[in-house]
Amino acid sequence: MEIMPEHDLSTSTTSQDDAHIASLARTLSADPAMLERLQSCRETVHETLHDQFRVVTSDLEQLRGILSDAASKLSGAISVMNASTSELNATVRHLQETPELPALVRLTEIAEGMTSTTGMTVQSLQFEDMATQLLQHVSRRLAILESFSKDVAVIHPTPDHTLPYLTQTDLDMLEATVARYRQQLDSASHKAVQQQSLDSGDIELF
């Protein structure tokens, strides 16, 4: 059994019901069961692509958030360090002229502040590792999608806007291909980075 190539489904919508497909098939001398399967395949492909692009967009948005957080924290750290250094220099100059206890206490406070700011910098610089892992996750998904898109190209209308010429075997293979890729994409869904910002993570001792 074959689908007649003169039929154009490119304008079909996902809301077509069984009766409509059957009617369309009769009009165009095609097998309604095969048309229905092809239409179902196309819907699955479109749905899969839509879902996957949404996931990729969300991952990139998460990445943007992490980079923005890192830039903000590092920028803040630089400002604090600049201010601390200026105050440190002024206090040292003052101490050189008139040694006194309050100035020494202030020196200690500034040193502690600088240690704390350095800690914030160490924490923020870890964005690179998280961003890299997120991008690897996105790349893996895009590589599968690229291959998926090539392997299901047969569902696209021909240049003269007619349905592709498919045999029963072609359709069986197409369905199997779509199912295989959906499984592959599901197994690629584990994302190592869930963090939305660079706030320090949980600690658990066993």
Add this chain to the structure above:
Amino acid sequence: VSKTALVVDDSATMREMVSYTLKQAGFEPLTGGNGQEALDKLTGQAVDLIITDLNMPVMDGLSFIKAVRARDEYRFVPILMLTTESQADVKAQGKAAGATGWLVKPFNPEMLLQVIGKVVPKS
């Protein structure tokens, strides 16, 4: 005599940040870019602490911990897993492999040093 720590992570920035923090606490850090590289460095080397990432090329953190625990001389060395992963099932795998604790990235240096103070015996 300073203590020695082995830092294992495929990110050079992470190795640098952890090493910097460890130096503040008087540790001498050794580093490895993945589990296999770290195992090679461990041979014949006494270490007081191991901090390892989970997801790495060549050999991941779980396999690395299992390989370390299989060596008698490292059976009781504290091993901290430092990773972006925070799922309970992954943590359970780490615990089963022999990790001493689990820290989710990014780490706060002060907190890391507090944890190290708890797991590394005072000399």
